[in-house]
Amino acid sequence: MKLWLTLTAAALSFSTAANNLTFNDTLAYQLTESLTVEVGQRLAGSEADARAVAWAERTFKQLGFDKVWTEPFTMQYWERGQASLTVSEPFRQNLVVTALGGSVATPFDGISAQVAMFDSLEQLKAADQTLVKDKIVFINKSMEKDKLGSFYGSVVGARAQGAVEAAKLGAKAIIIRSVGTSINRFAHTGIMRYSDDVARIPAAAVSVPDAMQLARMLERQPELTLQLQMQNKLPGEVTSHNVIAEITGSKYPDEIVLIGAHLDSWDEGTGALDDGAGVGLVIATAALLKQQGRPQRTIRVVLFGNEEGGLVGARAYAAKHANNLNKHVFASESDFGAGRIWRLDTGFGEKSLAFAKALQQKLASYGVEAGNNTASGGPDVSVLKAQGVPVVSLQQDGTDYFDYHHTPNDTLDKIDPAALQQNLQVWLHTVSAVANSRYDLRK
Amino acid sequence: MKLWLTLTAAALSFSTAANNLTFNDTLAYQLTESLTVEVGQRLAGSEADARAVAWAERTFKQLGFDKVWTEPFTMQYWERGQASLTVSEPFRQNLVVTALGGSVATPFDGISAQVAMFDSLEQLKAADQTLVKDKIVFINKSMEKDKLGSFYGSVVGARAQGAVEAAKLGAKAIIIRSVGTSINRFAHTGIMRYSDDVARIPAAAVSVPDAMQLARMLERQPELTLQLQMQNKLPGEVTSHNVIAEITGSKYPDEIVLIGAHLDSWDEGTGALDDGAGVGLVIATAALLKQQGRPQRTIRVVLFGNEEGGLVGARAYAAKHANNLNKHVFASESDFGAGRIWRLDTGFGEKSLAFAKALQQKLASYGVEAGNNTASGGPDVSVLKAQGVPVVSLQQDGTDYFDYHHTPNDTLDKIDPAALQQNLQVWLHTVSAVANSRYDLRK
Numbered sequence: 001m002k003l004w005l006t007l008t009a010a011a012l013s014f015s016t017a018a019n020n021l022t023f024n025d026t027l028a029y030q031l032t033e034s035l036t037v038e039v040g041q042r043l044a045g046s047e048a049d050a051r052a053v054a055w056a057e058r059t060f061k062q063l064g065f066d067k068v069w070t071e072p073f074t075m076q077y078w079e080r081g082q083a084s085l086t087v088s089e090p091f092r093q094n095l096v097v098t099a100l101g102g103s104v105a106t107p108f109d110g111i112s113a114q115v116a117m118f119d120s121l122e123q124l125k126a127a128d129q130t131l132v133k134d135k136i137v138f139i140n141k142s143m144e145k146d147k148l149g150s151f152y153g154s155v156v157g158a159r160a161q162g163a164v165e166a167a168k169l170g171a172k173a174i175i176i177r178s179v180g181t182s183i184n185r186f187a188h189t190g191i192m193r194y195s196d197d198v199a200r201i202p203a204a205a206v207s208v209p210d211a212m213q214l215a216r217m218l219e220r221q222p223e224l225t226l227q228l229q230m231q232n233k234l235p236g237e238v239t240s241h242n243v244i245a246e247i248t249g250s251k252y253p254d255e256i257v258l259i260g261a262h263l264d265s266w267d268e269g270t271g272a273l274d275d276g277a278g279v280g281l282v283i284a285t286a287a288l289l290k291q292q293g294r295p296q297r298t299i300r301v302v303l304f305g306n307e308e309g310g311l312v313g314a315r316a317y318a319a320k321h322a323n324n325l326n327k328h329v330f331a332s333e334s335d336f337g338a339g340r341i342w343r344l345d346t347g348f349g350e351k352s353l354a355f356a357k358a359l360q361q362k363l364a365s366y367g368v369e370a371g372n373n374t375a376s377g378g379p380d381v382s383v384l385k386a387q388g389v390p391v392v393s394l395q396q397d398g399t400d401y402f403d404y405h406h407t408p409n410d411t412l413d414k415i416d417p418a419a420l421q422q423n424l425q426v427w428l429h430t431v432s433a434v435a436n437s438r439y440d441l442r443k
Numbered sequence: 444m445k446l447w448l449t450l451t452a453a454a455l456s457f458s459t460a461a462n463n464l465t466f467n468d469t470l471a472y473q474l475t476e477s478l479t480v481e482v483g484q485r486l487a488g489s490e491a492d493a494r495a496v497a498w499a500e501r502t503f504k505q506l507g508f509d510k511v512w513t514e515p516f517t518m519q520y521w522e523r524g525q526a527s528l529t530v531s532e533p534f535r536q537n538l539v540v541t542a543l544g545g546s547v548a549t550p551f552d553g554i555s556a557q558v559a560m561f562d563s564l565e566q567l568k569a570a571d572q573t574l575v576k577d578k579i580v581f582i583n584k585s586m587e588k589d590k591l592g593s594f595y596g597s598v599v600g601a602r603a604q605g606a607v608e609a610a611k612l613g614a615k616a617i618i619i620r621s622v623g624t625s626i627n628r629f630a631h632t633g634i635m636r637y638s639d640d641v642a643r644i645p646a647a648a649v650s651v652p653d654a655m656q657l658a659r660m661l662e663r664q665p666e667l668t669l670q671l672q673m674q675n676k677l678p679g680e681v682t683s684h685n686v687i688a689e690i691t692g693s694k695y696p697d698e699i700v701l702i703g704a705h706l707d708s709w710d711e712g713t714g715a716l717d718d719g720a721g722v723g724l725v726i727a728t729a730a731l732l733k734q735q736g737r738p739q740r741t742i743r744v745v746l747f748g749n750e751e752g753g754l755v756g757a758r759a760y761a762a763k764h765a766n767n768l769n770k771h772v773f774a775s776e777s778d779f780g781a782g783r784i785w786r787l788d789t790g791f792g793e794k795s796l797a798f799a800k801a802l803q804q805k806l807a808s809y810g811v812e813a814g815n816n817t818a819s820g821g822p823d824v825s826v827l828k829a830q831g832v833p834v835v836s837l838q839q840d841g842t843d844y845f846d847y848h849h850t851p852n853d854t855l856d857k858i859d860p861a862a863l864q865q866n867l868q869v870w871l872h873t874v875s876a877v878a879n880s881r882y883d884l885r886k
Contacts, residue, residue: 037659040536048535092491093483093713096851184627185712185852209854213713216480269628270536270656408539409628411652 021062023291028424029417031059032280032338036270036412043267044306045077045238052263053241056279056303060245063287065301067248070241073316075306077238078102080189080267081231083204085175088112088225091217095210097175098187098268099230100159101308102194103203106173110229111136111202113172117218121158124165133170136226137162138177138218140211145181147342149398155179156190163203164195173202173228177211182403185209189266189406191310202230240264240305242313247286249435251296256324257435258300258331258389259285259427260380262307269410273401277415277423278334279303285427295435297329304380307335314380318387325387330434330441332392333378334423337404338415339397341426344368345375347391349443359433366426371395390441392434394426464505466734471867472860474502475723475781479713479855486710487749488520488681495706496684499722499746503688506730508744510691513684516759518749520681521545523632523710524674526647528618531555531668534660538653540618541630541711542673543602544751545637546646549616553672554579554645556615560661564601567608576613579669580605581620581661583654588624590785592841598622599633606646607638616645616671620654625846628652632709632849634753645673683707683748685756690729692878694739699767700878701743701774701832702728702870703823705750712853716844720858720866721777722746728870738878740772747823750778757823761830768830773877773884775835776821777866780847781858782840784869787811788818790834792886802876809869814838833884835877837869 021030035055042052053070060068078101085097116135118124124132124139139158144151158176166174178188185207194200206214217224243263249255261278265271286299305313318325344363346356353373360370376382377391385391397419404410434441464473478498485495496513503511521544528540559578561567567575567582582601587594601619609617621631628650637643649657660667686706692698704721708714729742748756761768787806789799796816803813819825820834828834840862847853877884 033659037656037663038534040534051535091481091483092494183856185629185854186627209852209856212856213480213854216476220480409652411628411656413626413652413655 023288025421025424026417027284027288028280029415029420031283032272032276032415033412034059035279036272036276040270041267042263042265042271044264044309045075045240049240049264053243056243056263059283063283064290065245065247067246070243071317071320072239072241073305073313074237075240075309075312077235079233079235081105081233083230085204085206086227087217088227091221091224095214096185096187096207097204098189099232100192100203100205101189102192103230103232104200104234105232106202106228106230110227111172112225112227115218115224115226116171117215121162121165124162127169129169132166135171136228137166137171137174138214139174140177140215142177143179143181143402145399145402147397147399148395149336149401152179152402159190159205160193163192163201164198167199167201171201175204175206175228178205178208180208180402180405180407183208184409186407186409189268191308202228204228204230240313242305242317243303245301247290247294247299249296249298250294253298254327255297256300256328257297257431258302258328258384259431260302260304260331260333260378261335262313262380263303264306264308266308266406268408270412271410272412272415273337273404273410274406275335277338277420281334281423281427284424285431288428289432289435295432297435299431299435307380311380311383314383318383325384325389328384328389331377331381331384331389332394333381334394335378336396336398337401338420338423339399339401340419340422341366341368341394342397343371343395345371345393345395346373347375347377347385348373348441349390351443352439352441355437355439355441359430362429362433363426366422368426388442392430394430396423466731468864468867469860470727470731471723472858472863474726475715475719475858476855477502478722479715479719483713484710485706485708485714487707487752488518488683492683492707496686499686499706502726506726507733508688508690510689513686514760514763515682515684516748516756517680518683518752518755520678522676522678524548524676526673528647528649529670530660531670534664534667538657539628539630539650540647541632542675543635543646543648544632544709545635546673546675547643547677548675549645549671549673553670554615555668555670558661558667558669559614560658564605564608567605570612572612575609578614579671580609580614580617581657583620583658585620586622586624586845588842588845590840590842591838592779592844595622595845602633602648603636606635606644607641610642610644614644618647618649618671621648621651623651623845623848623850626651627852629850629852632711634751645671647671647673683756685748685760686746688744690733690737690742692739692741693737696741697770698740699743699771700740700874701745701771702874703745703747703774703776703821704778705756705823706746707749707751709751709849711851713855714853715855715858716780716847716853717849718778720781720863724777724866724870727867728874731871732875732878738875740878742874742878750823754823754826757826761826768827768832771827771832774820774824774827774832775837776824777837778821779839779841780844781863781866782842782844783862783865784809784811784837785840786814786838788814788836788838789816790818790820790828791816791884792833794886795882795884798880798882798884802873805872805876806869809865811869831885835873837873839866
């Protein structure tokens, strides 16, 4: 199959005035570069988040979108502070640590305690309180790799719920082995949760090499003392925004084909894989489709805010548009890095599976296989799926995604421009097919 | 060829009381693990360095060395402080930075200045003063990979001499792209130099991804301002130690076969590749050779102090033993990570090349090729070579060495235990051959 843009690349190749974006098959990469270089990290609710929102509005306008607007939502702001984790004598040394998102600070002088090590969250839950009380819990569960990232679910519980479970047993703090698949010495952050009826204890992650190191130390000296010190801030409620833009449909303008990504990122990298690439892809898809001739249905690009804090922008979007979700004929999100798309999963009605099959056949030359009909559509879009919106997951090869996910190492250089071009071609075909079809994908 | 230890492994397998070291072909790895876990980083002159010296003395004694002693030397102590590098508006973000070893601090509030970017030290040297004065110089030279690390020499000049050259032209500070070959977001430290007649300006390295990021920013906005802030300390003169141990020769005890490594490391990793692996290898080699039956010549293990600060321990050793260097019949150092040994280079007299050839043939089954006769013997041992001591370089595959070199990511998990076992076999054969021969390798 010809590349989507081959036919008209010459006609489309021009630059916008302000940031030299060029309408060609590198547009997704150009946008990802622009966002990660000119804004960098964009922690939800931060000053940088506001700059990212301004970047998005400006960029949509420059690219000729028909409508551009923002939708505010309120959120609890959390800010990382300095963190350190020190092993006591006789093996005195510092470990690489980072606060989990949402964690309270330690007292200024830190928390010193012996360590209670567990292989998993499940083992912690089953532990006797006497083993845990007044200790720092350490959950040392490793994560394996695969294309789908399917091991994430069985490991991330320690991050999300570990603090509550440890606090129930009287622990002073919790540290986890990073939810990640690399032996590079980066700690992986990510959101954690408290429960209103359980004490809020500090929660942090150590890098994989440091988790291995700590386990080796504890084997030699189980009485080891750790000192954890973190200065996170929780300033309270702030406002952030979803940024939304449309290419109005030529024939069915009230039928919304929603494509999304999340604009926010964790604060230590530049959010290139998570989710700058997704932002670049969905903006480029809509912009290039308009240039190809306006599609029949409306394409709405939604850049969700505060995905990392727990789909906060997505929930705000679903609430605000609750009365209009029946006009959302399709939704899909790109939020799994920048690896090649290798499978088409759908969440359609049974009668639309013929459409899915035809689409997959069109995508086969890009290496896209037929998948299942149980797609979530992506983290933010899953909120819309729960309200009945038909979805697609264009599954990316995420083998290396958790090497970088939520670390300082999530930077532009980790993106293979050729893989991102393949993504863009698949998105162009998919969104064009949906936006120019009459299928009711709910059926 | 049989593995060296196969014949007697059963007889030799026993544990020492204190740290469970076992005399088998994993002994080098066991020692590297013991040093990096129980001591961790050991910056020359620091409290951790002193613990490393104590670890070495204790370990030599446990392993049954005949003599164990330390030799003090004085050195200038330098200690890393907190460091940050921030890009100003409109691209406000933090870059990953680390101080170069020996660098002065910035004023407490940091240094803010525009940037003068250069491709290389040579380009900086040729620059007009007006381009550099009152700026922060940024040298953005990349490094390629190969087995020998042969590109290091052409890049490291920016690190060592950049501050002097930048200061001559009136720069306020210098930052360099890390001397490293990985796109992981670690800044590589390493020693830098000042000149007495030139102003001492702060010097730092940014990670490779951050150097690429800064270059992209400067392309968009050449007037960008950077703020560099570092709190290094230079407390002055302290004492550190070389640690030395011997297996006394059975027949020619006054003929010294010196094998060495450096005990100190940079402070951000645990110095596993640089040079924990070398320490493990040379201790294990001597200890296992004694178990095999005492060699005819004396094997002297020298763990040099403060290699990283500029071969300070090596120079002290050469000075102290100046009158006895003629009795040093051989010297070799392991200080290039833990990759497989693939080539035998020598620095022998012409008449000893037959010995070198026979040795290489013995090592061929381990994949060791014949090399040249211009070996340095290793960084510390090169000081002895300059005084006429015959040397060997057992060349390790250093393809990935500069991915980790001088970063927080230099940790035990980066060592392949099988590769370290291959190293140990080659060292055992080599040192045994020399210690049981009558060749005068000077001839």
